[in-house]
Amino acid sequence: MNYTITSSEPASAREAILELWRRNLPDASADRYPWLYESGLATGFVLRATGGKPVGAAGLMRRDFLAFGQLLQAGQAIDLNVDPEHRTVGPALGLQRAVVGVVDSGALGMAYAFPNQRSEPVLRRIGYRPLGDLQRWVKILSCRAVFRHWGWPNWLARSASAFADPFLPRRRAARRDRLAPGIRVAEVDSFDDRFDSLWRRAASQFPILGQRDSAYLTWRFSRCPDQRYRALVLAEPDGELVGYAVFGRREEAMHLADLLVADPRQLDRLMAEFLRLARREGAETAVMLYCGSPTVCDALRRFGFWQRPSGRKAMVYEKDRELPDAASRPDAWHLTGADIDTDG
Structure with a gap:
């Protein structure tokens, strides 16, 4: 199956992402979306299957650090979720590659994440390195x-x-x-x-x-x-x-x-x-x-x-x-x- 991944304006992606959260992240409240995405601090990426149906999403929350005395613009990879029937390695990898693509483009200097045991192998595969246990x-x-x-x-x-x-x-x-x-x-x-x-x-x-x-x-x-x-x-x-x-x-x-x-x-x-x-x-x-x-x-x-x-x-x-x-x-x-x- 062919997939496309897009980064959209928060207002236009809102309903698609909230529907995905209802299916895949039931503990995520709807109020979280404007707090993160419509505030401008997070960017959302939507995965669509053939025909345009949203079947997954991920986000990148901007976060600045002081690293060894220098400002480091960074972001946290957040909200990875994929519909059950599309939970092969490819869709999740595609979403995470879209996220780290912001780093690869030079727009940010670093991405970081706190994956669970299921998503950790995906992040390792695209080049994340572990710091240690949270x-x-x-x-x-x-x-x-x-x-x-x-x-x-x-x-x-x-x-x-x-x-x-x-x-x-x-x-x-x-x-x-x-x-x-x-x-x-x-x-x-x-x-x-x-x-x-x-x-x-x-x-x-x-x-x-x-x-x-x-x-x-x-x-x-x-x-x-x-x-x-x-x-x-x-x-x-x-x-x-x-x-x-x-x-x-x-x-x-x-x-x-x-x-x-x-x-x-x-x-x-x-x-x-x-x-x-x-x-x-x-x-x-x-x-x-x-x-x-x-x-x-x-x-x-x-x-x-x-x-x-x-x-x-x-x-x-x-x-x-x-x-x-x-x-x-x-x-x-x-x-x-x-x-x-x-x-x-």
Whole structure:
């Protein structure tokens, strides 16, 4: 069968892509389409069979990085889906080749993706290289999570956890005298220009860091249609930010979507404040998706997070391998929910 792949204006491709999502990505909300595609941050590619019927689609979400001190324009490969009767290798390969064609043309310097086990071989075949596993870090905040996982009824899980929770290991909060006097902890309801300053100051910690200025954080978190996010900040007496954590509640889990500090020594304090808030609000677990710096991974371990597989890998595509060899190691990166298009 012959296929054609086109990149169309978001308005004209809307109904075709939404219908494909209803068939193949049922968890994707319709509100996600204008947020991603009609905002201008993502480009859609539609696969059509003979006769013009849409049978698959993929997208490329633009994302800027600072890579070894230089601006790197990049994009995340997203929303690959193909109708079941067309799920041979050819259609999926064609869609992904259309996506990386934007890199091959020189319009972008890099593409990256977080494929599951089914789509990973397709990406390898067209030239993506793996960085490492996207790990799911989980901390038990209440034994209710364990008891309910074992199938205990809610009343029994609640009663038993009241006895068991005080015995859960807790790391003491970072000592306050490690920070400058007067550091304040607060929730904020918007991302202002203080976040621009923070991400510029924090960038030197990571050889490769995705853009985290106020405009991007506002789009990614404040305007996200599928999840309500909140932000916890550490601030100097004059209001300058020294760190932030973005998080959202899903059922009984508090998901840590992003974090950044001006100085790694402030990471413990930020983590302690986030976990204190999560416990206060009755969350049973804290969860973070992460691939990157050993400094962040070590902090997660210190605070009792367990490393679990997410079933996804972080992968990168470059045309001519222009990035230094160090970019092939996950410890050069800081990939969090801020760098992922979905909230799963």
